[in-house]
Amino acid sequence: MNIIEVQNLTKRFGEVTAVNTLSFNVQKGEIFGFLGPNGAGKSTTINILSTLLAPTAGRAYVNHFDVLLERDKVRKSIGLVFQDPSLDDHLTSEENLRFHAKLYGVPKAEYQKRMKEVLELVDLWNRRRDIVRNFSGGMKRRLEIARGLIHYPQVLFLDEPTIGLDPQTRAHLWEYILKLKKERAMTIFMTTHYMNEAEYCDQIGIIDYGKLVALDTPANLKRKVGCDIIEMKSGNKERLKEELQTRYQTGVKERGQIMQLEVQDGEKFLPRLFNELDTQIDSIALRKPTLDDVFLRLTGRAIREEEASAKERMRAHRRMHRH
Amino acid sequence: MHFVQPIITIWQREIIRYWRDKTRIFSTLFQPLMFLVIFGSGLSNILKRGDFGVDFIQFMYPGIIAMSVMGVAFFSTISTVWDREFGFLKEILVAPVSRTAIAIGKTLGATTIAALQGLILLVIAPFIGLHLHLLMIPEIFFLMLLLSFAIAGIGLFIASLMKTTESFGLLMQILVFPMFFLSGAFFPLTDVPSWMMVVSRFDLLTYGVDAMRQVFLSAVISPQIAQRLILYPIYINVLFLVIFSTVLVSAAVVAFSKKT
Numbered sequence: 001m002n003i004i005e006v007q008n009l010t011k012r013f014g015e016v017t018a019v020n021t022l023s024f025n026v027q028k029g030e031i032f033g034f035l036g037p038n039g040a041g042k043s044t045t046i047n048i049l050s051t052l053l054a055p056t057a058g059r060a061y062v063n064h065f066d067v068l069l070e071r072d073k074v075r076k077s078i079g080l081v082f083q084d085p086s087l088d089d090h091l092t093s094e095e096n097l098r099f100h101a102k103l104y105g106v107p108k109a110e111y112q113k114r115m116k117e118v119l120e121l122v123d124l125w126n127r128r129r130d131i132v133r134n135f136s137g138g139m140k141r142r143l144e145i146a147r148g149l150i151h152y153p154q155v156l157f158l159d160e161p162t163i164g165l166d167p168q169t170r171a172h173l174w175e176y177i178l179k180l181k182k183e184r185a186m187t188i189f190m191t192t193h194y195m196n197e198a199e200y201c202d203q204i205g206i207i208d209y210g211k212l213v214a215l216d217t218p219a220n221l222k223r224k225v226g227c228d229i230i231e232m233k234s235g236n237k238e239r240l241k242e243e244l245q246t247r248y249q250t251g252v253k254e255r256g257q258i259m260q261l262e263v264q265d266g267e268k269f270l271p272r273l274f275n276e277l278d279t280q281i282d283s284i285a286l287r288k289p290t291l292d293d294v295f296l297r298l299t300g301r302a303i304r305e306e307e308a309s310a311k312e313r314m315r316a317h318r319r320m321h322r323h
Numbered sequence: 324m325h326f327v328q329p330i331i332t333i334w335q336r337e338i339i340r341y342w343r344d345k346t347r348i349f350s351t352l353f354q355p356l357m358f359l360v361i362f363g364s365g366l367s368n369i370l371k372r373g374d375f376g377v378d379f380i381q382f383m384y385p386g387i388i389a390m391s392v393m394g395v396a397f398f399s400t401i402s403t404v405w406d407r408e409f410g411f412l413k414e415i416l417v418a419p420v421s422r423t424a425i426a427i428g429k430t431l432g433a434t435t436i437a438a439l440q441g442l443i444l445l446v447i448a449p450f451i452g453l454h455l456h457l458l459m460i461p462e463i464f465f466l467m468l469l470l471s472f473a474i475a476g477i478g479l480f481i482a483s484l485m486k487t488t489e490s491f492g493l494l495m496q497i498l499v500f501p502m503f504f505l506s507g508a509f510f511p512l513t514d515v516p517s518w519m520m521v522v523s524r525f526d527l528l529t530y531g532v533d534a535m536r537q538v539f540l541s542a543v544i545s546p547q548i549a550q551r552l553i554l555y556p557i558y559i560n561v562l563f564l565v566i567f568s569t570v571l572v573s574a575a576v577v578a579f580s581k582k583t
Contacts, residue, residue, distance in 0.1 A: 052413075086411055088340075090339075091336070102329070102332040103332055104418060
C-alpha cells in the first residue's frame, strides 16, 4: 500500500525550477531515503509534502490525502523533525510535548499515557521536568522525535536527523528509528548526508537538479555501479591521470588527491595494473562500490562536497543547457 | 471546535514564557516608575506654583500606565520574531490549526501580559500617594485590556513582516516615542498648537490616556475642573479604541497569514 504518492510534482521559484516533474511512491512501513546534493530540491519536496509550500504543478498524496486540498488532514497524518532545532527551549520537555499534543488535538485522557510512552522511547522520561535549554544536541533531537510521534502520525519526516551529532549519539538515534519501524510499522521519510546511514533504508531516491535520477534498494543501486574501484595516490598525479586515460580510456575519475579506476573483477585486474603502469604510485587500494560511488556516478559529485552553493550550481547547470 | 483550543494553547505558552522571565517583569516595571520619579519630582513643584488645579502625579500616572502597557504589549509580540529566528515558528505553522487562531492566540498573549503589568502599576498606585477607589480598578483594567489589544495588533502586524529581532526593535523605537509623547501622557492636549491636536488624534494611545485619566481624576476633583484636562467622554474613547483594535488586529491576522 502506498502511503505517499507523488505525481509529476513541480515547483518553480521565479526562473528556477527547484523540483521538476518528480514522481515516486513510498510504501507503508518502509524507510525511504531521499538523497541529493545541496540545493537539489530535497527540502522543497519535504516542504510540499508537509503542506508548508504549495506545488506549482503536479499532485502529492500523504496518507491518501491531497497535500494541497486536505492540508489539515495531511498535517495530522505526519510528524516532522526539521533540520534546524524547533523546540521552545524556555519550556520543559513535558511542556513542549503538551503544546504539540494540544495543537494536534490529542485527547486529554490519552495524553499522559502517550507522553510517558514517547519519552520512554527516547530515554527522556526522567528529564521531563527539565528546561530544554540545558539539553545537549542529541537530547534535543530525541525530544523532537518524541514530539513528532505523540500524535501517532502515519509518516515521520526526518530532515537530516543526525546532522551535527557525534557518532555515538547518531548510532543511538538509529536504534530508535529502527525500533519505530519494527514495533509500529511506521513509515519514515528521511534525508541524510551520511551514506552509511542510507544503507538502513528500504528504498532510496536520488534527486539532482530537481529530478529523480534513481529509485531502488541500496543493494540494487550498488549492483548498478557493477564494478570494483581501484584508488591510487601518486606524487605525480597529473601524469598518472594522463596515463590512466590513454591506457584504459573509460572509468577514470579524479577525486581530490586520489585517482580512481573502475574495473570489472578488481582482484584479477590488480596484477595487470602493476605490470602496465609506468607512473610511480605511492599507494593503492581496491574496494567494492558504496552508495557514495552510486551517488558520484549519478550526480557527478560526492555528496559531502560543498564548494559550490546551491545557487551557483543551479546557474552553472542552466548555462550548460543553454549552449 | 478546534479553533478555541489552539488559541488557548498558544496564549498559554506566551504566559508561561513571560512568567519564567523574571528579569523582564522587573525591568518593564522599573522603567515607568523611574519616569514617574524623575518627571514627577522635576515638574510637580513648578506646576504647584501655577494654576494646574490638580496634583501632577495624579494627572500623569494614567499616562505612565498607558506608556508601560504600550511598551509591554509591543515588546511581547516580539515572540513571533523570536519564534521565527529560533525555528519554533515552523513547529506551529505545520500543526493542523488555522493561521488566524495562531495570530489571535499571539495577540491575546501580548494583551494579557501588558494588562497584567498595568495592573501591577495600579496596585502600587495607592502606596505612592495616589487616590484610588476600589471600583476604579475594574474600570481601568478594562481600558488597559482594550489598549493592549490594539497595541498588540500593531506589534503582531510588524512582527509578521520583520525577519530579524534587530529590525523589529528598531521599528518599535521609531513608533513608541512619538506615540508616547503625542498621547498627552505628560501634558493636557486641551491647550496645544493645532497641528499637534490634529496629529494626536491619529495616535490611539491618546484615547487610552484620556479615558484612564478621567477615571483617575474622578477620585480627586470635580468633573467641572477635570473638563479642562480631558478631550472626550469615556464612551467616545472606548469607541475609538474598539475601532482601532478591530482594524489593527485584523491587519495583523491578515499579515500573519500571508507572510508565514
